[in-house]
Amino acid sequence: MPFGRAHVLAAPALFMAFVIESWEQLALVYVSGDLGDAFSIDTGRIGWVLSAVALGMIPGALVWGPVSDRIGRCAVCLWSLSAYGVIALASALSPNFTVLLVTRVLSGLAPAGIYTVTFPYFLELLPSRMRGRAAVYLSIGWPIGVLAAVGVTQLLAGRPVELLRGRLLRITVLMLVVNFTFNWGYWGLQTWLPTLLQDKGLSMSASLGFVALSALFMIPGYVSASLLTGRFGRKKVFLPYVALAAISGIFFAYSSSMTELYVANFALAFFSLGAWGVWNTWNGEFFPTALRGTGYSWATAAQLVATSLAPSVVGLLLAQATGFSTTILFITAFLVVALLFAAPPPETEGRDLE
Missing domain, CATH: 1.20.1250.20 (MFS general substrate transporter like domains)
Structure with a gap:
């Protein structure tokens, strides 16, 4: 042969x-x-x-x-x-x-x-x-x-199954849901933001400039969250920031003028990325040292699942001509879910790592 x-x-x-x-x-x-x-x-x-x-x-x-x-x-x-x-x-x-x-x-x-x-x-x-x-x-x-x-x-x-036992089961489930929904709320919008802005009448060049300005507003969002979390704690900063990000998303969905569009999106960028900065810390403090790397890897995987699915699902909505407002509200709904599931986890500010 x-x-x-x-x-x-x-x-x-x-x-x-x-x-x-x-x-x-x-x-x-x-x-x-x-x-x-x-x-x-x-x-x-x-x-x-x-x-x-x-x-x-x-x-x-x-x-x-x-x-x-x-x-x-x-x-x-x-x-x-x-x-x-x-x-x-x-x-x-x-x-x-x-x-x-x-x-x-x-x-x-x-x-x-x-x-x-x-x-x-x-x-x-x-x-x-x-x-x-x-x-x-x-x-x-x-x-x-x-x-x-x-x-x-x-x-x-690190025995990953330990994340699903005893007191860690509840916190692991909450952590995975928040990582998935929060990342969906961010990534679902960012991947389609230039397209959505063009639907509102902006040119390609203007929409990219809009995105660039949004990125600049993310920086003070991080800085403000950094200053506040050390004073008030993780939860008391994260939850209001996510809530304000969701409100900004709703405002963005119903913006009737270019000024409102800019203000709403910049507020969304400011609060959502500020919340991300807090979450990156809070998320890593839930688990004992022996399982922290494993817990963070699960969190990353949940985020990547959302990153993989969100662009396709949002693209499907746009293909069905759902419109600017409906699409933005759908994306913002994931921020609301993230807010609800982020409420039960314990405050970790000032605590020693296990």
């Missing part, structure tokens, strides 16, 4: 299967200490969990090999990986040691199929002159899997 497209498609897939196999066998090794705490088991039982995958692979290898000779290599790869995905997820949700041990054994039984047929399948596809070199390159998937397991273990050493 001459080298061609089939090899280009098969090689990365089989390489990744080898990476997954390495990951599967070693990932729990690097968090074995946590197993004892999570399931209240001693080192003897931890050893059984760590051996479970290999134990499951013994019958798995003996079964999947003959099956692959009967139904084909590709079919075995697909069924093996599919079964592994379901069982591995189940093992992650194990409520006790017994369920964990059983699912880990099954996690070895399932991927043994693709592990067993990876090299035979790849060798059968390759031309004779390339077989030796290519098979060796495929083996590099093993150390890549080791590195991936180590890297992810280190990345998750």
Whole structure:
């Protein structure tokens, strides 16, 4: 079989299967200490969990090999990986040691199929002159899997699930909603502001100048918020600033003259960005030090989701000819939601970080 497209498609897939196999066998090794705490088991039982995958692979290898000779290599790869995905997820949700041990054994039984047929399948596809070199390159998937397991273990050493437990669950949910809605209220307007201004009669050059002036008004907004938050606290500055930003948005939506348009938007820029400055601080003070980086990463992700969706949704509204006022009010509604969800979190001004 001459080298061609089939090899280009098969090689990365089989390489990744080898990476997954390495990951599967070693990932729990690097968090074995946590197993004892999570399931209240001693080192003897931890050893059984760590051996479970290999134990499951013994019958798995003996079964999947003959099956692959009967139904084909590709079919075995697909069924093996599919079964592994379901069982591995189940093992992650194990409520006790017994369920964990059983699912880990099954996690070895399932991927043994693709592990067993990876090299035979790849060798059968390759031309004779390339077989030796290519098979060796495929083996590099093993150390890549080791590195991936180590890297992810280190990345998750903040235990993200802790953000959803106990007292942190409530604050995490509130934090995510505020980050999403507040960023939508800002980004949904900024991405379409030049277009909206042109709908109000401004030229492209004038609308860009308008945006530039808005950016200038953001600076004193930040400065004022900085001066006030140290005196009055995070909440007593953030909530009024968001409220005033929402009021400015409504005023902007119903501006009947160019002067009103300018004043409303500059007020919106001043208060919304001033609030952002406070939120960047307040948002980082909710979580203990061990989880602060993880909490901030979730906050950033929520903001990016809003950044990704807002331009498309607002663009769809404009395409439906909803009009300037309706579009601005829709965007401003997200600021109102942010205001409501920002009211319950505790004040953190003057408190030491945990």
